[in-house]
Amino acid sequence: MKDQLFAVVDVETTGGGMSGNRLTEICIVLLKGNKVLDKYTSLINPEKPIPSYITALTGIDNALVANAPRFHEVAKDIELMTRDAIFVAHNVNFDYNVLRNEFRELGFEFTRRKLCTVRLSRKLIPGLFSYSLGRLCDSINIPITSRHRAEGDTDATVILFQRLLGLDTNFEVMRSFLHARSREATLPPHLEAEQIFDLPDDPGIYLFKDNKHKVIYAGKAINIKKRVISHFYDKGTKEYKLGQETYHIDYETTGNELIALLLEAEKIKKHYPKFNRAQKRPGTVYQIISYTNQKGVIQLALGTTRTLNNSVGTFYNRLRAAEKLEQLCEDFNLCPRFCTLQSNVEVCSHYSIQNCEGVCEGKESISSYNKKVLAAIASLGEENSTYIIREKGRHFKEEAFVYIKEGRYMGYGFIDTDVSIATVEDLDPFLRIKEATYHTNKILSSYLRNGAHKNIVILEQPAASSSLKKVSGNWTDGLFALQ
Incomplete structure (x- = not known):
């Protein structure tokens, strides 16, 4: 890769979410291998007001860009300078997506291979406290001037990238990140790829956590890995911000969608994650x-x-x-x-x-x-019966159950298929007691309306003991010894 072209890019914008984010400044440094060939920098008139908080951060105000070229006037220069080059940036998805959206407004597709210096730094310089550009440069003694201006940040990123090239002498890491089947370029900057690749392809729930391990999003999935990855392909503002704040992912398999839904509702109520909108308040x-x-x-x-x-x-x-x-x-x-x-x-x-x-x-x-x-x-x-909903377990030697007592959700559990259950009391060691809420009751109501009655075992409760009675369907031997 010594003769490979790299375009190291930094942009400043108006803010306001990915869809409404317009360029105010851009800087591109073109490298061949690790040698600088050219530099391009320009203010850009975003054709919309610049918010005061952006001006406070960057120093770029409406007056400064009033006579600057509009994007359509510099688009050809940007396209030519980055053509045949790998697009490099610190937190590359931000800069790349802003540029791609600007080109789309003009009716053109902007497509480049890309590398993220945040993710490369985490791989090649592990163990640092922070990988933000300012703190990373302080940690490894890279000078950085004119912070939050395109040229100053690009110059610092160029030095950082040159050092990363020196650490990756055989270009093994670079090639692995650029491999067609690698998802490195689409993953959030602070998330280790191994966390994604180790996720199961099973039903369950997943938790996105920030750098302090605080839950910021809880979700459920039929396929945990596929659903988690889909968040990072979504280019919406919410999903982008979620990715930027995600450092860790935890998960729990459930074997079936019903318990995944119930567990998701429980986690949202417990953690009140900032990126969840649904289920935060009880409905009517x-x-x-x-x-x-x-x-x-x-x-x-x-x-x-x-x-x-x-x-x-x-x-x-x-x-x-x-x-x-x-x-x-x-x-x-x-x-x-x-x-x-x-x-x-x-x-x-x-x-x-x-x-x-x-x-x-x-x-x-x-x-x-x-x-x-x-x-x-x-x-x-x-109509407020006591019953069990029988569902698939987390593996083929296990089955799951949800326990409803007199119409009220009591919890769920998992039982090995070689365990025989004859009475309600036999369920106690396996039952995970849970709180009934508006959302858990709504989930169960919807489940029953959608034709799941074949999975129900009604519990009769005589004076002496409680036995299990089949309602409908052909039951296999194993989980419940139906009386």
Whole structure:
């Protein structure tokens, strides 16, 4: 690689995310091997205001770039100077993506092989406290002037790259980073490649952590490795920032998507990661509630809450809650008016429910009507079964289970297939007790609606002991000895 061309690049921008980031300055130093051939530097008019915090950082303000060329006026020079060269930068994905987006605005594709001096430094100069350009240069005595200006940062990066070339005498590291199948160029600057390559291809959850091992993102996946890598191919602003702050990745396999979803919800609630948006706040819970009015009639109504209070029935979708209330009204001959399906009427006249037996007109006694309401409420309670959801384990000699007691999520566990389970108590040593939340209940509700009933084992609870009863499906011998 002694005759290879390298274009060492640094850009300054307006900030504001990858999609809205415009160039304000660029510097390119062209090397052949480790010898400098040429330098190009220019301010650029970004055709948009420069925020004050950017000016405070770089010293570049609107007045300074007012008469500078626009990008389309310098694009040809940049393309020619970097043609046939490997694109080199400190945190290369930032500079490369900003330039590529500028070319795309002009209708052209800008494609270069690239090398990141952050990742190369971590490989060839291991063990440093920080690999930011300023601290790295301080650590290995590289002079750096005009910090956060394109020319000053590029000059320092050139010296750093020349030293890295000297450390990689046979160019083995460079070639491995440039190999067509290597993902080094797309990985975040602070993340060791081995952490990615060692990830499993199994279902589970993964945690992105910063330099202090604080969880900044929690996710679930059918294939952990594939999903993690997909974050780094996404060029959106959020994914870019996530990559910049990721230093470590932890994971936990679950064997199936259901437990992965439940565990992801648990981790988000526990760590409140800065890059997670969903599941940080409980959604609205719809509840069928009951109360006694001034006449002594037990009324049913649809209410909303953000907590999982005890109620007649809890739902995570308003339409399903309303449908259930109408079904109760129809099945138990209740009055639409006293089920709040109608308002501002003295006598019910619902458009579809016509089987009210007249409590609203005094034709039916309140005591008789209230017995029907209590029966309707009891029917909802019967739906809160105690059961186990049976799922795939983390390997072929293991199966997983999720335990729901009287409609409430209790936790999950894993059992070897050669263990026979005959009673609920037999599950105790394997159960990982977990907290039921809005999100775990919503996950389970969605799972059951999507046709997973074949995986359910209903638990009957006689006085003496609790046994397991098959609901449907053909069960193999092993995990549950079905009674």
